[in-house]
Amino acid sequence: MSADDQQFLDMLANIPGQIRQHSVVVAEHVDKYVDLAAVQVRDALNSTTWLPDSVRSRLPSSAPPPPPVVIYNSTYDRVQDWFARHKLLTSVVVVAASYATYKAVKHTRSSRKTRRAKRAPNGGRLEVVVIAGSPTLPLTKSLSLQMERKGFIVYVVCTSIEDEVLVQNLGRPDIKPFGIDITDPPNAGQSIERFAQYLQTPHAAVPGAKPNYLTLKAVLLIPSLTYQTSPIATIPPSSFADLFNTHLLHPILTIQSFLPLLTSRLTPPEKRKGGQPSTPKVLVFTPSIISSINPPFHAPEATVCSALSAFTEVLTAELRPLSIPVTQFQLGTFDFSGFTPSRSTPQIQGQLPPAETLQWPEAARHTYGRNYVSQSASAISAGRVRGMRGSSLRELHNTVFDVVDGSEHADVVRIGLGAGLYGFVGRWVPRGLVSWMMGIRRIDELSAWNDEFHANYTPPALASEGELEDGAESASENDDMLGGIAGSRFINVAREEKWREASPNVWGEDPKSPKA
Known part of the structure; x- marks a missing residue:
């Protein structure tokens, strides 16, 4: 065999290897492009909205699920997320915290404030307050002593010799009786005129000192705070007449007698030129717990206090154009243990009825007795918050001074334990629910009518x-x-x-x- 033939045979022997190599390369390229085309076709079909779900391609069941995404949040992010999910509760908490902070800051500033009446350069007293209230009332005694300690000259309105003796027994030279007969208008007018002349006359604190003029700062009206509790049917008409005379008409006549003095704008001579005229203030004190909810068997107190509140509102509207501020103190419960003797333990539910029910006729006890005893044993019997001592008198004294001083300008001030709470209850809670909570129940058997x-x-x-x-x-x-x-x-x-x-x-x- 020649060399040419051998070369030809060798070339033929290398052809299958080259074909195999080229076929492998072609197959790899074909698989790559086919897979890419299949992915694109599958994505296109899955993104088409008009194809039904049964026609769309799905991933093989053996494909593993995608790994979960783990997000690590900080404490701040978790708190913020909780606030976002509890918006209502968050709002309530924020409002309550803001109110508590405001009250705490206000109480702190009020307790740190120095409250002293103005004095003359030589130390003499210059400012006068008149307290129109019975000297036997604990509130009158408390306010008289406290206003005198703060540097005021205090005059307590007295309608009898016994009242003047009680004021003198306090033993304070700057707490003086102011005798005036409210029931006799001419006599009352003469007493007011003499008092006005006294204010317009200079006085020396001690002999030899420089005399100074006194300034009337406020008139404090304190009606009687004790009322009868009884069904309306058992209260004699004479008791209603006496109640309205002593608790309602007397305070109104007192303010009426002082109105000429309040509107005269008495000003010391040294302040008349270029100075502001003196504008005394009027403060009216009324209980607010009973008059806020008007419970059964408290008709005298509810009637009188509501009438006094309406009278005070009218008086405020009349004196506002004259720049004479009027402030009504709606009182809650205070601790008067230092001014009243200790009392026995109040009636406990389940014991014998109160003594006053035994004096009622049998028909009255049958009709009202059970509810009266239940109401007497409730938490607010006789206008007190049972089981609690009441607010400190220091809070009341500070607020009164702020009103007299001009730091407080509100027309109505609710102060004392229960004043604000029962005011809210009286405005928003149904009357039937309040009576039920006080133990008032339906009476099916009534007295027969003959x-x-x-x-x-x-x-x-x-x-x-x-x-x-x-x-x-x-x-x-x-x-x-x-x-x-x-x-x-x-x-x-x-x-x-x-x-x-x-x-x-x-x-x-x-x-x-x-x-x-």
């Missing part, structure tokens, strides 16, 4: 012995005729003027009763 017996009844006070016996026989016949439904006591609604004079209240006695 109209015919009542028409033939003649009060024993106006009947002779013979007429009384005839009336008793007539009443007995009526009781037999009506089946005795009237009972031993009844509701006496007078139909003649002589009955109104004979019966002290709307509850009457049976003429057959031994007490009659």
